[in-house]
Amino acid sequence: MERRMEILRAIVEDYVATHEPVGSKVLAARHGLSISPATIRNEMAALEDEGLIIQPHTSAGRIPTDLGYRVFVDRLSTVKPLSAPEKRAIDKFLEGAVDLDDVVARTVRLLAQVTHQVAIVQYPSLKRSSVRHIEVISLMPTRLMLILIADTGRVEQRILDLASEMSESTLSELRSKLNAQAQGKKLASLPTLLEAFEGNFAQPAQVNVRNVISVVLEMAIERNEERVVISGTSNLARHAPDFNESVHPVLEALEEQVVLLRLLGEAVDEMKVRIGHEQEDKKLQSTSVITTGYGPTGDAVATLGIIGPTRMDYATSMSAVGAVARYVSRFLQEEI
Amino acid sequence: MERRMEILRAIVEDYVATHEPVGSKVLAARHGLSISPATIRNEMAALEDEGLIIQPHTSAGRIPTDLGYRVFVDRLSTVKPLSAPEKRAIDKFLEGAVDLDDVVARTVRLLAQVTHQVAIVQYPSLKRSSVRHIEVISLMPTRLMLILIADTGRVEQRILDLASEMSESTLSELRSKLNAQAQGKKLASLPTLLEAFEGNFAQPAQVNVRNVISVVLEMAIERNEERVVISGTSNLARHAPDFNESVHPVLEALEEQVVLLRLLGEAVDEMKVRIGHEQEDKKLQSTSVITTGYGPTGDAVATLGIIGPTRMDYATSMSAVGAVARYVSRFLQEEI
DNA sequence: AGTTGGCACTAACTGATTGAGAGTGCCAAT
DNA sequence: ATTGGCACTCTCAATCAGTTAGTGCCAACT
Numbered sequence: 001m002e003r004r005m006e007i008l009r010a011i012v013e014d015y016v017a018t019h020e021p022v023g024s025k026v027l028a029a030r031h032g033l034s035i036s037p038a039t040i041r042n043e044m045a046a047l048e049d050e051g052l053i054i055q056p057h058t059s060a061g062r063i064p065t066d067l068g069y070r071v072f073v074d075r076l077s078t079v080k081p082l083s084a085p086e087k088r089a090i091d092k093f094l095e096g097a098v099d100l101d102d103v104v105a106r107t108v109r110l111l112a113q114v115t116h117q118v119a120i121v122q123y124p125s126l127k128r129s130s131v132r133h134i135e136v137i138s139l140m141p142t143r144l145m146l147i148l149i150a151d152t153g154r155v156e157q158r159i160l161d162l163a164s165e166m167s168e169s170t171l172s173e174l175r176s177k178l179n180a181q182a183q184g185k186k187l188a189s190l191p192t193l194l195e196a197f198e199g200n201f202a203q204p205a206q207v208n209v210r211n212v213i214s215v216v217l218e219m220a221i222e223r224n225e226e227r228v229v230i231s232g233t234s235n236l237a238r239h240a241p242d243f244n245e246s247v248h249p250v251l252e253a254l255e256e257q258v259v260l261l262r263l264l265g266e267a268v269d270e271m272k273v274r275i276g277h278e279q280e281d282k283k284l285q286s287t288s289v290i291t292t293g294y295g296p297t298g299d300a301v302a303t304l305g306i307i308g309p310t311r312m313d314y315a316t317s318m319s320a321v322g323a324v325a326r327y328v329s330r331f332l333q334e335e336i
Numbered sequence: 337m338e339r340r341m342e343i344l345r346a347i348v349e350d351y352v353a354t355h356e357p358v359g360s361k362v363l364a365a366r367h368g369l370s371i372s373p374a375t376i377r378n379e380m381a382a383l384e385d386e387g388l389i390i391q392p393h394t395s396a397g398r399i400p401t402d403l404g405y406r407v408f409v410d411r412l413s414t415v416k417p418l419s420a421p422e423k424r425a426i427d428k429f430l431e432g433a434v435d436l437d438d439v440v441a442r443t444v445r446l447l448a449q450v451t452h453q454v455a456i457v458q459y460p461s462l463k464r465s466s467v468r469h470i471e472v473i474s475l476m477p478t479r480l481m482l483i484l485i486a487d488t489g490r491v492e493q494r495i496l497d498l499a500s501e502m503s504e505s506t507l508s509e510l511r512s513k514l515n516a517q518a519q520g521k522k523l524a525s526l527p528t529l530l531e532a533f534e535g536n537f538a539q540p541a542q543v544n545v546r547n548v549i550s551v552v553l554e555m556a557i558e559r560n561e562e563r564v565v566i567s568g569t570s571n572l573a574r575h576a577p578d579f580n581e582s583v584h585p586v587l588e589a590l591e592e593q594v595v596l597l598r599l600l601g602e603a604v605d606e607m608k609v610r611i612g613h614e615q616e617d618k619k620l621q622s623t624s625v626i627t628t629g630y631g632p633t634g635d636a637v638a639t640l641g642i643i644g645p646t647r648m649d650y651a652t653s654m655s656a657v658g659a660v661a662r663y664v665s666r667f668l669q670e671e672i
Numbered sequence: 673a674g675t676t677g678g679c680a681c682t683a684a685c686t687g688a689t690t691g692a693g694a695g696t697g698c699c700a701a702t
Numbered sequence: 703a704t705t706g707g708c709a710c711t712c713t714c715a716a717t718c719a720g721t722t723a724g725t726g727c728c729a730a731c732t
Binding site for chain 4: 035037
């Protein structure tokens with residue numbers, strides 16, 4: 001049984017490296033297995049019965065099935081350490097990032113570059129982060145700009161028009177009370193925290209204050225809270241033959257925010273690998289997805305990962321994704 | 337001569353529609369030309385001498401060269417009006433956009449959708465816009481957040497650490513003097529405007545003020561002032577056969593900000609079409625690019641456009657790009 | 673002088689055939 | 703349980719002939 005798994009491992013590694021169905025002969029030759037091709041053939045027949053490998057046609061070698069990759073990945077224990085130049089690349093890439101936009105943009109490019117796959121990075125989720133500051137700026141007598149700064153460094157701003165003018169003193173009162181109430185609190189808790197907030201103000205100002213609050217809540221809750229950036233799509237074309245001859249559906253799926261968000265799912269700390277048909281989305285069933293959470297405080301506030309062909313180097317890719325996640329987490333904590 | 341151009345037009349239109357080299361026979365049949373195939377053949381030979389069309393092999397029909405498309409486009413006078421559903425789509429797409437990020441993101445998706453090509457939209461250039469407001473917020477005693485709001489609705493923010501604490505009064509003095517000096521001015525003029533700004537302050541505060549100013553200038557000038565978003569890359573795959581069998585180099589080019597920025601170039605009002613080899617970038621020589629400027633004030637502060645195969649429906653595409661640019665300009669003026 | 677029909681010519685595409693190669697499954701021997 | 707041998711299957715590449723689309727040119731026509 002152990003030997004059989006060893007053979008599966010050899011098939012996966014060979015196939016990932018060569019892109020070609022691997023036969024019993026080359027398997028016996030290339031790897032140091034001290035058994036004959038005939039024995040390997042017997043084992044391969046068993047592996048095929050178990051649904052771990054198939055042969056594309058009668059007289060070809062075997063290739064792993066999605067299930068085969070799954071077993072391979074689950075038995076993967078030795079985490080490949082990154083090479084020195086890769087480590088250096090990661091170190092260099094983020095230094096000098098000026099704001100969150102910049103950090104996210106650099107991270108996604110970095111990830112695409114080290115893995116040679118398509119990289120996706122989710123912006124730190126607003127829901128899971130806390131209020132660092134809320135600022136109210138008067139642009140014109142009846143036009144305000146609201147700015148909400150989260151502890152992840154993320155900044156949302158919105159402009160709103162008031163029904164009537166607001167005095168400078170009301171404005172600064174609003175500013176300080178708003179911050180007193182919200183600062184340090186989770187964004188998700190704002191709706192309850194600010195429920196009857198306008199009661200703090202004199203009657204004439206209440207309608208304007210209510211207006212401001214509704215926009216604040218909108219910023220905190222709105223759909224576009226979940227943003228995803230993507231990079232390295234050209235890597236898809238490099239692996240084109242892997243995708244049933246067409247990258248089109250994959251590219252299409254990558255353009256739908258909804259699909260990407262479902263892919264990234266809830267931010268969790270441990271690494272997650274989904275292989276081929278383990279995916280719900282039809283268009284992505286020729287791909288594998290590796291994701292992991294990241295965040296400044298140690299527990300994950302967002303997810304990042306890569307998408308590639310099922311025939312990918314899982315060991316290297318997984319350690320790269322993990323390393324980048326750890327690095328950007330540390331960076332967010334220290335710098336922004 | 338006029339007839340010859342008419343034939344070129346017919347060839348281009350037929351080829352764009354069918355994707356197949358067009359021969360003299362179908363040309364005579366499909367279009368209402370009242371001349372025989374033989375005559376057409378003579379004219380086609382002349383067109384080939386002029387370098388406007390070629391035949392991929394001896395016994396195939398003709399296809400337009402880049403130069404042929406160029407002549408076709410230059411003679412294009414009748415601007416195709418958009419269809420009613422397209423107009424409606426444009427109208428609906430932007431309404432409800434909450435901030436500049438949102439406007440740009442919606443615009444690029446809209447453009448990709450109506451043209452069925454890859455769309456690129458440049459953020460309104462900071463250099464060309466004016467200061468609406470500068471805000472200085474104290475996050476911690478020695479940590480400030482600077483926010484710069486441009487009249488295009490674009491918001492830049494930066495965090496900086498001070499060497500020493502800054503009093504609340506100095507802070508508000510800084511805030512008001514900064515705005516008095518900068519408001520309404522072009523960002524490009526800030527470096528000279530703020531040259532000796534710290535002279536306005538008492539000695540102990542000067543070092544901090546200088547620090548703030550340098551960050552303000554950084555925000556106004558920094559390299560990442562030029563941002564580009566892109567959408568509809570899956571449309572590339574749809575037209576895959578057009579790109580010498582490989583979309584890879586094109587995808588690669590689209591990932592390089594530098595290339596995109598050169599593509600969008602200086603924002604100018606009139607529409608620009610670059611066809612195939614008219615492009616400097618090698619990777620894009622199988623594509624054509626249509627760009628035009630847009631901006632809230634009537635004169636262009638940024639550029640948007642599409643990238644597609646040289647074999648594209650120029651008439652429709654050009655009018656779509658124009659319509660979207662006009663629409664987003666109007667929207668920026670009114671709403672943000 | 674421009675236009676047209678006729679015709680020989682060319683090159684790609686299609687489909688059938690063939691031989692070579694790779695890899696298997698199974699069986700009998702070890 | 704492992705191995706060598708061997709017949710079998712299927713793909714792949716090359717070849718070949720027939721078909722087809724489209725041209726270029728020439729002589730005849732308006």
